[in-house]
Amino acid sequence: MDLKLKIWRQNGPDDKGKFVDYEIKNISTDASFLEMLDILNNELIEKGEEPVAFDHDCREGICGMCSLYINGHPHGPDAATTTCQLHMRRFKDGDTIVVEPWRAKPFPIVKDLIVDRSAFDEIIQAGGYISVNTGGVPDANTIPINKGKADLAMDAAACIGCGACVAACKNASAMLFVSAKVSQFALLPQGRIEAKERVKKMVAKMDELGFGNCTNTYACEAECPKEISVTNIARMNREFFAAKVSS
Amino acid sequence: MSNKRVYSSLTKKYVMSLMGLFLITFLFVHLGLNLSVLKDLGSGDYPTFNEAAHFMATNPFIQVFQWVLFAAFLIHIIFGLILQFQNWASRPKGYKVKGSAEENIFSQYMIHTGIVIFIFLVIHFVNFFMVSKGIIPGIQHVKINGEEMENLGKVIVDVFHNGYYVTFYVLALLLLGFHLDHGFQSAFQSLGLQNKKYGPFIKGLGHVVAIVLALGFIIIPLVIYFTK
């Protein structure tokens, strides 16, 4: 298939940046989206031009490194799919594809389509952990855990921290990410011990970094490649309220 | 990049949603009273409505409550604006291709519908509240069951004989319905009172609340205008 690409090019954090048009021919429908960009980059290198910079690592949908805002959707048009798992058969011959970086003040552009997502790391550092004294390894299943809660915690823990929720949200809010991280601990007995401090610190960090406020549009859930549920946001709202009034 | 906030994002949302839900309960009371104007249309002294309005205007509890109501509006609006400005600042540069993954299209226009509601409130206040209190002259008096009181029913009917006011009221109230269609369930989510089990019910109830309030209020000017 032949495609027209409109890709955001920006030399560095302070460059103004602009869209550049490319045409690419003979792409296999079996190619992944990132392979298509690899082919484009090979062509650019052959022509002596600067290749398009984009983030990726595992290319199997588990690391959360790939990003790309494709035709108005973080990770492209497929539901529950990361950019690396998106395939060119999803597009039609002759399509124009617009590729943009995540846009959010706390995610500054490093180069072209790569943004700095270390703001998420800062939020995790603020409270997204449990404190455990080192020592002998405890036996598994010594703490009974309700199966329903364990499942919910597991669903929340599926978040790969890619930032699609921020990219999709009209307010660039990080609520889905933060609420998933708060929930995965809040639901389990090991996480309850620091639950109050955790939710307060993580929300404060999220605000401080300049992420927007949640207006409950649920675009985040619709675009999340791991289908994290907005019920996690409701849970975090409860947790935060309880933490504020009781400590 | 430090911007420590006086109230956290979540605290502001709790307050906003509580005020919003409070305003919704007020709207139901308000609608109930207003519909009684239609009962005595053509009578000239609107006994049912005027008596109810007179009760509200003289009851000490309602008099205090009125200030709580003003405060609720003010807080809802101020927090709404603060949150909106922060939200705009969080994405200084937008996308070329705008996304549209939101569940309810009205969620994209809360600030816009909100601002129209605010303009409506100011005009509404001038039309009725200020006239009823005599700040703007023109109120007439009637005697109902031996008691002298303001003929507020006539003020309403006079305003709604004007096609421009009727058009504006209908449009603004339609936007109020849009605001509430998203706002009702949003408030529950903000307060953490939503989950997989009750979420769909709350959203459904939100549609009902939005439609009942918007249509209920819209009927009043329309009926008055077309039966004049």
Ligand code: HEM
């Ligand atoms: C009768 C009047 C009004 C009622 C009953 C009402 C009700 C609501 C409710 C229930 C919410 C959801 C609260 C939340 O999730 O935090 C909301 C949100 C909002 N309202 Fe209002 N509102 C009214 C007037 C206004 C006005 C006058 C403005 C502004 C000028 C405004 C601006 C907003 C904004 C910006 C939001 C945030 C959107 C969101 O968080 O989803 N509202 N309103």
Ligand code: FES
């Ligand atoms: S590259 Fe790892 S999730 Fe896409």
